[in-house]
Amino acid sequence: MAMDNALVKSFILRRGYDRDFLSRLDAVDGSRMIAGLDRCSALIASAVRTRSEIGVFCDFDTDGISSLLVICSSLAAMGADFVPWFADPSAGYGLRPQDVRAMKEAHPGIRVLLTADVGISADEAVKEAGRLGIMTVVTDHHQKDSPDRPATAWADPSLPEDPYPYTVCGAHVAADLMGRVADDLCVTDGVRRKVRLSRKIAGIGARGDVMPCSGPSRADSRDAVALCKFLLMSEDADLDDGGLWGRVMLGLRTLLLHVTQLEADGSPRRYPKAPQDFSETDIDMVLSPMLNSMRRTGNDLASIRDLVWAGDAEGRAEAAARIAAMNEERKERVAAAMEALVAQDQPMAPLVYVDREGACEGSFVGLVANKLMGESGSPCLVLIERQDGTLSGSGRAPGGRDLRSRLVAQSILAQGHGPAFGVSMEPGRLDDAWRVVAAIAEEVEAERDDDPFCAIDVLIAPGDDGISPYVPGSDVLWHVDDLVTACRRMAPFGPGFERPVAAVVFTVDGTERLSLMGSEKEHAKWALSDGTQAILWRGAEQASGVREGQTVAVVGECAVNRFRGRSCAQVSGEVLLLDDDARSLVDAFRSL
Numbered sequence: 299m300a301m302d303n304a305l306v307k308s309f310i311l312r313r314g315y316d317r318d319f320l321s322r323l324d325a326v327d328g329s330r331m332i333a334g335l336d337r338c339s340a341l342i343a344s345a346v347r348t349r350s351e352i353g354v355f356c357d358f359d360t361d362g363i364s365s366l367l368v369i370c371s372s373l374a375a376m377g378a379d380f381v382p383w384f385a386d387p388s389a390g391y392g393l394r395p396q397d398v399r400a401m402k403e404a405h406p407g408i409r410v411l412l413t414a415d416v417g418i419s420a421d422e423a424v425k426e427a428g429r430l431g432i433m434t435v436v437t438d439h440h441q442k443d444s445p446d447r448p449a450t451a452w453a454d455p456s457l458p459e460d461p462y463p464y465t466v467c468g469a470h471v472a473a474d475l476m477g478r479v480a481d482d483l484c485v486t487d488g489v490r491r492k493v494r495l496s497r498k499i500a501g502i503g504a505r506g507d508v509m510p511c512s513g514p515s516r517a518d519s520r521d522a523v524a525l526c527k528f529l530l531m532s533e534d535a536d537l538d539d540g541g542l543w544g545r546v547m548l549g550l551r552t553l554l555l556h557v558t559q560l561e562a563d564g565s566p567r568r569y570p571k572a573p574q575d576f577s578e579t580d581i582d583m584v585l586s587p588m589l590n591s592m593r594r595t596g597n598d599l600a601s602i603r604d605l606v607w608a609g610d611a612e613g614r615a616e617a618a619a620r621i622a623a624m625n626e627e628r629k630e631r632v633a634a635a636m637e638a639l640v641a642q643d644q645p646m647a648p649l650v651y652v653d654r655e656g657a658c659e660g661s662f663v664g665l666v667a668n669k670l671m672g673e674s675g676s677p678c679l680v681l682i683e684r685q686d687g688t689l690s691g692s693g694r695a696p697g698g699r700d701l702r703s704r705l706v707a708q709s710i711l712a713q714g715h716g717p718a719f720g721v722s723m724e725p726g727r728l729d730d731a732w733r734v735v736a737a738i739a740e741e742v743e744a745e746r747d748d749d750p751f752c753a754i755d756v757l758i759a760p761g762d763d764g765i766s767p768y769v770p771g772s773d774v775l776w777h778v779d780d781l782v783t784a785c786r787r788m789a790p791f792g793p794g795f796e797r798p799v800a801a802v803v804f805t806v807d808g809t810e811r812l813s814l815m816g817s818e819k820e821h822a823k824w825a826l827s828d829g830t831q832a833i834l835w836r837g838a839e840q841a842s843g844v845r846e847g848q849t850v851a852v853v854g855e856c857a858v859n860r861f862r863g864r865s866c867a868q869v870s871g872e873v874l875l876l877d878d879d880a881r882s883l884v885d886a887f888r889s890l
Contacts, residue, residue: 303780305756305856308768308887309798312755320788323512323795326464331474333460334453338435338475341451342412343482345378350409352380353401353432357415357468358387358599360506360589364469365414365437367546367606368499372476374542375492376485381405384603385416387593387661391720393420398427408432415439415468415503417449418457419713424448437471440714443706464513465698469503473518492543498525499550505578506586508718510698511792519578519790526581530554530573534611542606549605552614556622557584563626564619578790584625591625594632594661628665635659636666639680648674649735650728653691654683664692664718676739677701679721679731690722695738698793704734755798756781756856757887758867760828766887774830778867779858800856802832802869803880806846814838824850831859833870840874851880 310316345352352373356366366382373380383401393416402408411427411434413420418438425448427434436452453471455462473496480493501522509515529537529551537547556564557580558571571580592599601624605617638657646652648670658666660682667680671694681691693712695701702719705712708730712721723731756768758778763771770777781798791797804810809827814820822841824832832852834841844850854871875883 303777303784304768304770305758305777305781305798305800306784308757309755309781309784311768323516326513326517330462330464332453332455332462332471333457334451335471335475335478337451338437338453339478339482341410341433341435342475343479345410346373346376346479346483349379351405351407352378353405353408353411354380354382355385355393355397355401355411355413355416356382356472357391358385358593359415360586361468361503362415363589363599363602364467364499364503364506365472366602367550368469368472368476368496369412369414370606371496371499371543371546372473372480372493374546375489375496376480376483380412381408384599386598388596388598390660391416393417393423395423395426398423398430398432402430402432410435413437414472418442418452418454419444421446421448437468437475439466439468439471441702442713464515465510466514467500467503467507467509467518469500470509470514470518473497473500492539495525495528496543496546498522499546501525502581502586502589505581505792506590508793511790511795516790516792516795519581519792522581523576523578523790526550526554526576526585527573530558530576545608546606548611549608549614549617552611552618553585553588553605553621556618557588560622564622578792582792587628588621588625591621591628594628594665595624596659596661597624631659632662632665632669635662636669639666640670646728646732648676648678649739650679650681650732652681652683652689652728658682658691660690664694664720667692667694668718670694671696676742677735679735681721681723681728683725687725688722689725689728690720693719693721693735696742699738699741701735701738704738705731708734710734754801754853754883754886756800757803757883758800758830758856758869759803759884760826760830761804765884769884769887772828774828775858775865775867778856779865781856782858797855799853800869800871801851801853801875801883802830803849803851803884804832805849806844808846812841812844814842824852829866831866831868831870833868834874835870835872837872837874844876849877849880851875851883 354369356362370382393413411432414437416438417436418440419442424434433450436449438454439456441456455466476493477497480490498521501518504515504518534548538544559567561567592601601617601620605614608614608617635658639651639653642655644651663680667678671678677695679693681689683689693701702712710723710727710731712719714720758774759765759769759771760774761771804826811825813823815823820836820838822834822838834852852869852871853873854869857868859866859868
């Protein structure tokens with residue numbers, strides 16, 4: 299890593315990182331195993347050996363779909379007799395007794411029910427399976443406050459009795475189980491290779507469920523990026539093994555080609571992304587939302603079924619196009635729901651929002667809460683008022699804070715993860731819920747530095763070498779290229795280890811060139827005299843109002859833009875600071 303580079307030093311110093319911290323990011327204690335996996339593995343391995351039919355039930359979000367693909371491809375590689383049961387998003391989250399009965403009626407031979415990313419709280423459904431003569435193996439990662447464990451076997455690292463020290467997604471638990479089943483069955487090297495490739499899908503679930511970027515989840519993220527690159531560089535013939543394992547990989551490859559080669563409307567990208575440039579950001583911003591879009595738009599998982607179980611390339615391509623179209627629909631509907639929600643009378647905003655006018659569909663509540671949290675930087679509850687007056691919705695908290703447990707401690711029903719969960723309550727508890735959220739908001743505020751620009755990690759000032767030894771004014775391209783290279787080595791980034799936030803500052807003096815970009819000319823780009831570019835997304839109107847003599851700072855992400863043999867340093871983002879605000883940002887870096 300180029301530790302002598304000004305921008306790399308700035309990033310490391312402002313974050314307070316040292317070599318020990320960076321090395322601990324990847325540290326995993328391999329001796330720690332999720333409790334219960336051994337019994338789960340023994341039951342599944344026995345079912346595979348005896349050709350007992352296994353029913354597979356997973357959640358319908360990105361993590362659940364990733365879990366489904368991990369399990370189905372792994373079981374197929376190991377020669378298991380199994381059937382996937384596609385959850386119905388319109389029925390709500392969770393495994394229900396009627397799901398078990400329907401599965402048994404459609405597939406009378408089922409002897410074992412395996413769940414992933416769901417099931418730990420489905421006590422009644424598990425008991426119903428027992429009454430129907432079905433053993434239940436539950437793998438999950440959601441929290442459960444009740445001590446009841448009716449399943450035949452279970453593995454859930456979020457249970458209070460499990461000392462497992464890491465936070466992982468549901469697909470990680472499923473992947474660990476499949477690896478142990480392969481060990482128990484003593485599979486051939488060829489089968490083991492397939493199972494190992496299948497487990498890399500779990501990282502897509504880790505990104506979708508916003509797992510911390512450390513320990514096993516960090517490894518999962520890195521593996522998912524590696525798998526995506528491998529699939530993009532492969533040919534269909536390299537992946538097709540004539541069975542379901544190959545169809546899972548072909549389906550994922552088709553979806554990835556849509557992500558990297560096509561626009562949302564299916565037309566070819568003018569500048570397609572090269573496989574080697576694929577990163578965790580592509581999973582976060584495109585692939586994961588696409589997998590989530592089916593349940594968000596009220597559709598079932600038929601498109602996933604067609605993507606994987608389709609026997610030909612045309613069927614896979616049609617399924618991928620449908621998924622991409624649903625994702626665009628999701629974006630539009632979430633934006634409209636958020637606008638309508640905020641427009642209502644919200645006396646508890648920005649901490650608690652209550653939809654009393656039907657603005658938010660249940661499937662959008664979590665996304666709206668996440669966006670509102672992102673705008674305010676504070677924890678947030680978004681609740682829908684039901685016909686009976688009860689309130690239900692979703693909560694989000696920044697920095698991994700366990701808002702869910704705080705609500706449960708006040709006898710408010712909340713299920714899911716600590717920082718992201720579903721919640722329901724009687725209307726009389728609304729004030730109590732607000733007080734819990736407000737307490738966490740105060741903690742968040744107390745931890746913020748007095749410096750309003752503490753979120754900026756690196757600053758570049760073309761033409762001005764006098765600000766700070768950590769703020770380059772010349773050789774900007776060289777410094778930015780070193781930072782980008784260092785970030786590539788430090789990747790993946792995610793919660794707890796975010797990408798560096800950059801800013802470029804300059805005074806408008808007539809030597810720069812302002813142009814508008816985008817199909818509707820909605821973006822602005824300043825090209826500075828040394829070649830550095832400052833891009834303001836959706837900021838054409840703001841940029842057009844900037845006058846000569848003003849000091850400008852654009853805040854966003856650093857990159858090196860290479861086009862037609864030419865390279866330039868680039869900062870692109872959505873934040874524009876002018877004059878005193880821009881100069882205050884510079885002053886903050888003088889003291890570094």
